[in-house]
Every structure is written in structure tokens, then in C-alpha cells.
Amino acid sequence: MTPMTSPQPRPNVAEIPPYVAGKPPTVRPGMTSYKLSSNENPYPPLPGVVEAVQAGVAAMNRYPDMGAVALYEALAQRFGVPVEHLSVATGSVGLIYQLVQAFCDPGDEVVFAWRSFEAYPIAVTAAAATAVKVPVTADGRHDLDAMAAAITERTKVVLVCTPNNPTGPAVTQTELDGFLAKVPPHVLVVVDEAYVEFVRTSDPVDGLATYRGRDNVVLTRTFSKAYGLAGFRVGYAVAPAPIAAALRAVSLPFGVSTVAQAAAIASLERQDELLERVEALVAERARVVEGLRAAGWDVPEAQGNFVWFELGDRTLDFAAAADEAGIVVRPFAGEGARVSIGETEANDRLIAVAAAFAR
Known part of the structure; x- marks a missing residue:
């Protein structure tokens, strides 16, 4: 064996596809x-958000509240969930990375529709897990029957992006319920609701009711889209306490900045x-x-x-x-x-x- 002459990253790092920003x-x-x-x-x-951010800027010489206590309390009150069922991160994309990191060993499988959110294969490959891409239908919808059929004994996580980015259609509650009935209880189902506020269908997914009824469902949401805080990078997950605790355990210390926390709280107050x-x-x-x-x-x-x-x-x-x-x-x-x-x-x-x- 030829000796290495320089430090080498894990082989999967070279396979990570680049994220292409707009x-x-x-x-x-x-x-x-x-x-x-x-x-x-x-x-x-929104009115009042800039003022809240400016107050946070004055404390930029201090670290953010690592516990994000005020933000957790605001989210808990807004959505009627316990604080221990929440985890915040740098956008919902940060939560996707953390979920794969926390629940997948190298070689474990993550099932998701394709084409879907560009960061999914990046997060999966970065964790040395295996991406299982299930083609969307001709009209851009999740093929949930095919996704259920793609689950194997190696599957640890399934990602459901609704509405689907970039194709646009949303999963209905009836479709999601039927899909969840086919998913083994040890497989984590991530319902990625980055665009939930924009959904207008006759049978929309009620993510909060869905998570409350199951031990293996987590919702990921963001302040980047409807709330207009894309530049501040703050998102949140709603999940049963053990899943939320795992997310917080692998989170980057001080990841959500003081100004991002302040902007998110002020935005929640201006619903x-x-x-x-x-x-x-x-x-x-x-x-x-x-x-x-x-x-x-x-x-x-x-x-x-x-x-x-x-x-x-x-x-x-x-x-x-x-x-x-x-x-x-x-x-x-x-x-x-x-x-x-x-x-x-x-x-x-x-x-x-x-x-x-x-x-």
C-alpha cells in the first residue's frame, strides 16, 4: 500500500454534490x-422587526443565547407544543443535516422524492449515508406508493417535501396518512414544510396534528420564506421529545445568532x-x-x-x-x-x- 502523503477526507466528501444557489x-x-x-x-x-434586530446588534460582542430560551417559548406558545418538542437551527436546511447526522450510520438509506430540495442529497452524502431517489410523477407530485415500496431494512429516514421544491405540488393529508400507515415505526419521517404558509388545497396537511399522533414524525419549518428572514438563517423542528432532543444534541453551539432569534420572535408577534x-x-x-x-x-x-x-x-x-x-x-x-x-x-x-x- 502506498503511504498517504497528506491528510485525506473521508471518501464520501468527494462525492458531495455542490449546492447551486440562485x-x-x-x-x-x-x-x-x-x-x-x-x-x-x-x-x-415586517414593521418592528428591524427595530428588534437593531437592539440585538447592540450586543454583538456577546454570544447568542445558546438555549434560545425566548425563541423556544415564543414558538411553544404560537403552536401549542411543549418546549421540549422543539429544536431550532440555521434554517430548516440545518435541521435536515442534523436529522441525517443524528439518525443515520454510514450506509444507512434515506428515501426522498426527486427532483426535490437540492440540499437533500448533499446532507445525505455528507453523512456517508445512501440516497434513495424516487422519481416524482409526471405532474411533479410525490409518488408516495413508490416511496413506501423503496423502504428497506437499511432505511432510517424518509423526507417528504410538501409543497415540493422545485416542482410545486403539495401532499394531501389523506395521502400522507396512507403513506405513514405503510412506514415502519422505527423509520423517521421528516415532513419538510418550508412553504407551509402558502398552501391552499382542499385537503392540506395538518403537520402539527400528524406529529402529535405519531412517534416517528418530525416537522421542519423555516423563517426564510413567508417570514422573509432568509438572510438571518433560522428554522425550527417540531417533533416528539426524543427526536427533538437528538436534534439539539447534534446542533452547532450558538448556531442561531442573537439577531436571528430577535427577528424570529418579533415576526411571530406580527402574525x-x-x-x-x-x-x-x-x-x-x-x-x-x-x-x-x-x-x-x-x-x-x-x-x-x-x-x-x-x-x-x-x-x-x-x-x-x-x-x-x-x-x-x-x-x-x-x-x-x-x-x-x-x-x-x-x-x-x-x-x-x-x-x-x-x-
């Missing part, structure tokens, strides 16, 4: 450009204003989908704050056409493009680009 918009003279590539909330911070903004975005989503379908596009059901274009080999051409119009989208080469619901003018340009591209 690009910023191209600056075009005389034209306002819009970023529709990262599913960000186009609204500025009415938040819901008004969410309703406005949902109305814009409906307008965009109607415009796209009128232009001949068969877009999947959109239940997040984005729409999905199935484009195949034309994906990069579509992204280039959007860029020329002053909007940047998130292309997945060879598959399609996800476009966030943004400002009214940005959405109008998207409809126009799509109409021209379809012709």
Missing part, C-alpha cells in the same frame, strides 16, 4: 432587474401582517399560473411561492431569455426552471417571456 440578477442599464431564483420573499421586513403578505403572494401566484396557462404552458400545481417549468433541453435557453428581460430564474439543466413569485412587474415580465418562449 444567481443575482444581471445589472442592465435603464432597466430594473429582479431576482426570482431563490424563492425569497419580495417584501421588506396578522405576515398573513396579509402571504395572501398577496398567493394571489399573485394564482395570477401568474393563470397567465402561464393562458399562454399554453402546462405548469404543475403551484403551492409554494414559485412555479415550475418542465423544459428539458430548453432549460438554459429559457433562463437566458428571462435574463434578457431582466429577471433571473433558477435553472436545473436538462430538467426545468423554477421561478419565484416576486414583485408585480417581475411577474408580468415572466408571463411575457414565457408567452414568447412558448411560441
